[in-house]
Amino acid sequence: MFHRLQTKLSVLFGALFAVMLVLLAAAAYVAITGNVRTAARSQLQADGAVFDRIWQIRSQHLQDSANLLAHDFGFRAAVATHDGATIQSALDNLRQRLGLDKAFIVDLDGTVTGLDVRQIDDGADPLWQALASQDNASGAVMLNGAPYQAISAPVLAPGPVGWVVFATKLDRTEMKSLEGLSAAPVNADLMIKHGPAPWRALDLTVAPGASVDGFARLALAAGGRALPLRLTSGPALAVVKPLKGLDADTQVGLLLSYPLAKAMAPYQPMLWAIAALGLLSLGLLLVGSGLLAASLTKPLAALDEAAQRIAHGEDARVEVVSSDEVGRLALSFNRMAEEIGERERRITQLGLQDSETQLPNRRAMIQRLEALAAQSPGEGVVVSAALGVERFTMVRSAIGYGLVGALLRELGARIVEHDADLTPTRIATSTLGVAFLARDAEHAGHVLTRLVEALQRPVDLGHATVDVGLTCGYAIDGVHAHGAVALLERSNIALDQARDLRRGLAAFDEAAYGDPASNLNLMSEMLKAARDGGLSLHYQPKIDLRSGRVSGAEALARWRHATRGPLSPDLFVGMAEETGHIRALTDWALDRAIADQARLRRAGHDLPLSVNISGRLISDRDFAERAVRKVADHRANLCFEITETAVIDNPALALELIEDYARAGIPISIDDYGSGLSSLAYLKQIAAQELKIDKSFVLGLGADQRDALLIKSTVDLAHALGLKVVAEGVETAECAALLQAMGCDVGQGYYFARPAAMDAFVDFLDAGGVQAAAQRLA
Numbered sequence: 001m002f003h004r005l006q007t008k009l010s011v012l013f014g015a016l017f018a019v020m021l022v023l024l025a026a027a028a029y030v031a032i033t034g035n036v037r038t039a040a041r042s043q044l045q046a047d048g049a050v051f052d053r054i055w056q057i058r059s060q061h062l063q064d065s066a067n068l069l070a071h072d073f074g075f076r077a078a079v080a081t082h083d084g085a086t087i088q089s090a091l092d093n094l095r096q097r098l099g100l101d102k103a104f105i106v107d108l109d110g111t112v113t114g115l116d117v118r119q120i121d122d123g124a125d126p127l128w129q130a131l132a133s134q135d136n137a138s139g140a141v142m143l144n145g146a147p148y149q150a151i152s153a154p155v156l157a158p159g160p161v162g163w164v165v166f167a168t169k170l171d172r173t174e175m176k177s178l179e180g181l182s183a184a185p186v187n188a189d190l191m192i193k194h195g196p197a198p199w200r201a202l203d204l205t206v207a208p209g210a211s212v213d214g215f216a217r218l219a220l221a222a223g224g225r226a227l228p229l230r231l232t233s234g235p236a237l238a239v240v241k242p243l244k245g246l247d248a249d250t251q252v253g254l255l256l257s258y259p260l261a262k263a264m265a266p267y268q269p270m271l272w273a274i275a276a277l278g279l280l281s282l283g284l285l286l287v288g289s290g291l292l293a294a295s296l297t298k299p300l301a302a303l304d305e306a307a308q309r310i311a312h313g314e315d316a317r318v319e320v321v322s323s324d325e326v327g328r329l330a331l332s333f334n335r336m337a338e339e340i341g342e343r344e345r346r347i348t349q350l351g352l353q354d355s356e357t358q359l360p361n362r363r364a365m366i367q368r369l370e371a372l373a374a375q376s377p378g379e380g381v382v383v384s385a386a387l388g389v390e391r392f393t394m395v396r397s398a399i400g401y402g403l404v405g406a407l408l409r410e411l412g413a414r415i416v417e418h419d420a421d422l423t424p425t426r427i428a429t430s431t432l433g434v435a436f437l438a439r440d441a442e443h444a445g446h447v448l449t450r451l452v453e454a455l456q457r458p459v460d461l462g463h464a465t466v467d468v469g470l471t472c473g474y475a476i477d478g479v480h481a482h483g484a485v486a487l488l489e490r491s492n493i494a495l496d497q498a499r500d501l502r503r504g505l506a507a508f509d510e511a512a513y514g515d516p517a518s519n520l521n522l523m524s525e526m527l528k529a530a531r532d533g534g535l536s537l538h539y540q541p542k543i544d545l546r547s548g549r550v551s552g553a554e555a556l557a558r559w560r561h562a563t564r565g566p567l568s569p570d571l572f573v574g575m576a577e578e579t580g581h582i583r584a585l586t587d588w589a590l591d592r593a594i595a596d597q598a599r600l601r602r603a604g605h606d607l608p609l610s611v612n613i614s615g616r617l618i619s620d621r622d623f624a625e626r627a628v629r630k631v632a633d634h635r636a637n638l639c640f641e642i643t644e645t646a647v648i649d650n651p652a653l654a655l656e657l658i659e660d661y662a663r664a665g666i667p668i669s670i671d672d673y674g675s676g677l678s679s680l681a682y683l684k685q686i687a688a689q690e691l692k693i694d695k696s697f698v699l700g701l702g703a704d705q706r707d708a709l710l711i712k713s714t715v716d717l718a719h720a721l722g723l724k725v726v727a728e729g730v731e732t733a734e735c736a737a738l739l740q741a742m743g744c745d746v747g748q749g750y751y752f753a754r755p756a757a758m759d760a761f762v763d764f765l766d767a768g769g770v771q772a773a774a775q776r777l778a
Helices: 005-071 073-081 084-098 124-133 172-179 212-221 260-311 325-351 362-375 392-399 401-418 441-455 484-500 516-532 569-579 582-602 621-634 651-663 680-685 705-720 733-742 758-766 769-777
Strands: 102-107 138-143 146-156 160-169 187-194 227-231 234-243 250-259 381-389 425-428 431-438 470-477 505-507 535-544 550-561 565-567 609-612 638-643 668-673 690-693 724-728 746-748
Touching: 005 073, 005 084, 005 138, 005 146, 005 160, 005 234, 005 250, 005 260, 073 084, 073 146, 073 160, 084 102, 124 138, 124 146, 124 160, 138 187, 138 250, 172 187, 187 212, 212 227, 212 234, 212 250, 227 250, 234 260, 250 260, 260 325, 362 381, 362 425, 362 431, 362 484, 381 392, 381 401, 381 425, 381 441, 381 484, 392 401, 401 431, 401 441, 425 484, 431 441, 431 484, 441 470, 441 505, 470 484, 484 505, 516 535, 516 550, 516 569, 516 582, 535 582, 535 758, 550 569, 550 582, 550 746, 565 569, 569 582, 582 609, 582 621, 582 638, 582 758, 621 651, 651 668, 690 705, 705 724, 705 733, 733 746
Parallel strands: 470 505, 550 609, 609 638, 638 668, 668 690, 690 724, 724 746
Antiparallel strands: 102 160, 138 146, 146 160, 187 250, 227 234, 234 250, 381 431, 381 470, 425 431, 535 550, 535 746, 550 565
16 A cells, blocks of 8 residues: 555554554543543432422422411411411412412312412312312322412311312423522433323423433432433433322422533533644654654665666665664675676676686677677678687587687687688687678678688697687578567578588578578477378389389378468478478378278279388387277288388388388388498398388489499399389380389389379279270380
8 A cells, every 4th residue: 555664654643542542542532431421420419319308398398388378366266267268368368478489278068269270270180189188188189280389278167168278380490590509510400100191301302212201210210310311402311200199190300400511511611622632743743754764764765776777787886874874784795786786797798608608609700790780770781790719619629628618719819810800709619700790792792702811721739739620500580670689590591501512601591591480380289280181192103123013102291271272292291200290191091091991902903002201200109009009900011111220320220110110011111222322231131121212223224323223233132032122203205114124023203103092093993094004014
């Protein structure tokens, strides 16, 4: 989230302090709230006791006043004689003096004196019942929908003649007078319940969802303990003090509530002070932590910048400004930077220098080519030349590895001596390289010709003098499009091309090199063509030169590429041998030849078919076992054509596997005899049944007498060894006649028939191809 250490430290310290501050504030708030609630409960209980005592005192005072009036002789006489004026005067006097709301007389027949009876009709029944059942009835009663505190006293003259009734209205004014007696902001309200009706409050408004009736029941059951109550003005603690009702069906309670907001009011300044102090402390902490973090991160940032400079290969040091851990880290970093720089210089030196000769190496040659390309873009040509020491392995074996290094160093010194602008490099074990700018290809060839001439003189190594032979291949890049690495590779390829041409100097021949990447991809396309039918076998008949009959056919691979058209077998077969795909190609050829031979048999032509086996497979035991099994499983009549030079790499295993082929009934034909270094020893050891004379002798048979002598001697030698002789490359009637006269057994070539696909080959056989061949020999 944060990418700077200074920010992380500042935020971390600030967050930790903020958490601690919040915890402390929460603890303080919980403690204060707890204390406030405890104090509020205590205050409510104290006020409840006070209010209860005041209620009792007030009730007793009213009762005493009523008793005093009821026992007054004159008043009793007035009541007994129904002297309304006297009664009214006494009641008015007492009402004013005691602050009563209502004062009246009720005689035994229910007549009310001193008050309009309509003022008490609503709710009077409980009053009459209380007067009839109690001598001194007192308590709360509802009169005309308003609550009153009422007391009564009987008037005796000497027997009961009526009752004196005093009533004080319990309204908001009365409640405020009670609230004024408390030192706390306590609210008082009256709660009344008559019969089965729910409890109701006269003036109290509770919050939505809260119930007055439910709270009253809980509070009365709690026995005077303060309970939480949600009012519209906010949460509060409340207690209900039960009061006496005038009758049994009426329940009255005094509700005392203490709003917590008012209880918390004295503490608000302290809470605001704590919050302000916390915010101020947090701000100071953030500033302090920021300064501290900056003091820590500034040297770290300097270290980071220096590390990045080192990563980019630059020298870097940091200033040491303290002696603490950061300062010691800076000292260690400076020492590390110095050691890294020293090692980097050493590694660079080793990376660009050949350890044996101390000459610049291949990497240095690439850098040199890149520098030349950047030095003169578009002007002249960049030349990369590879100077190969001939017979290097033999020279190294003769003089030893140590003197070989001295030999190459001396050649490098001669290059500098010849031209100081040329920097010699060792780009391979036996190859030196030089790079330079030239005007054009002709100028490059002239410079290198003089250089090779200057280097090819004996080298005196103290105890030995070595005659040096050099071959030079070079490549040029006029527009710097190939790149240094590719240019160097081209010069190495040019060196190989020069050796193949036996020339001392040769430029890179792109046409001769071809496209190796495309050719490599050609192998995967070849395997796909073998699966999809793009690859096929064509068959060229072998003609018995005595009878003129077709004695067999050679299977030859053909490939018509989807985009490149027909491809030469020399291209893809040779490439398959070089890339290791020859096994897959030969397996396919065997399967195809076996299937085609079965088709020939169904068409009425039972001919042996010859399949070429690569020299790379002649010593492959797994291939031999698989090939023998295929031929046996299908009862195929196949002949394997091999070259005698194929047994040279591993003669013992190759001759053993050839014997296995012979025991399995697979004839062996020695192909291309005479084209290589033919060995009579191998010819004697190979268990072959047929020998094929290479077409290079047959093609010149009519014009060169020596070819005729060689063919005649070869035919006689093969017959002496029990071998049948096949001559390939027969293209004229004269050649066929001469071979027939020399005793050659079989002829193969365009004179008789060209290689044809299976359908065309079957048509050739069906259409009398045998007779046509015989007529040509007649």
